[in-house]
Amino acid sequence: EHLGEALAQSDSLQRLDLHCNRIGDEGVQYLAEGALLNTTLSELDLSSNFLRDESIEMIGEVLLRTRLEKFGLNDNFLTDEAAKEFLKMLQAHEDLQLVELRLENNDMSALQKTQLGLFVRANARELAKKHKQQPRKRSRLGSRRGSRCDTNHSATRRASTHSDNRRASTGSVGSATMPRARTASRTSFHGTR
Numbered sequence: 001e002h003l004g005e006a007l008a009q010s011d012s013l014q015r016l017d018l019h020c021n022r023i024g025d026e027g028v029q030y031l032a033e034g035a036l037l038n039t040t041l042s043e044l045d046l047s048s049n050f051l052r053d054e055s056i057e058m059i060g061e062v063l064l065r066t067r068l069e070k071f072g073l074n075d076n077f078l079t080d081e082a083a084k085e086f087l088k089m090l091q092a093h094e095d096l097q098l099v100e101l102r103l104e105n106n107d108m109s110a111l112q113k114t115q116l117g118l119f120v121r122a123n124a125r126e127l128a129k130k131h132k133q134q135p136r137k138r139s140r141l142g143s144r145r146g147s148r149c150d151t152n153h154s155a156t157r158r159a160s161t162h163s164d165n166r167r168a169s170t171g172s173v174g175s176a177t178m179p180r181a182r183t184a185s186r187t188s189f190h191g192t193r
Helices: 001-008 024-038 055-065 082-094 110-133 149-168
Strands: 012-019 043-045 070-072 100-102 185-188
Touching: 001 024, 024 043, 055 082, 082 110, 100 110
Parallel strands: 012 043, 012 185, 043 070, 070 100
Antiparallel strands: none
């Protein structure tokens, strides 16, 4: 109950890992109420929390009314009924941001897990396609062509790209080729009661 209240009031929490906390169906109700009021949460892990199909409605509300990108429900007691309901809810969501839904080790058939997995992967591809199609904004400073800074930056970029290509051919990875890590506020509660 207190965790749900804290979640509702948080304006910076992006990841919440609550696996192995024995939340159960009653506890997920309080948590869902808090998640519905939170505008920053993008990752939630409720794996190994004794969740059953009685939680479908509240979990579905969280899926439908938040902007979760990753949701973990591994190692619970969710059945095919839950999987079918999740799929209906996800298909009805017009602005779904979900790119990962983990459901391993539940009481679901392989068919239901596959259907959900295919839907979520297709959604992830669509989101990536939309992201690529959005025009990038140019800064005012970089819009002046031929300026000294712009020319120097281009030369530096060419040298960096050439250097990265050599590194890639030798098997080492340069920092310029690594994706930038997204900083996130993360809170984990493992095995607490």
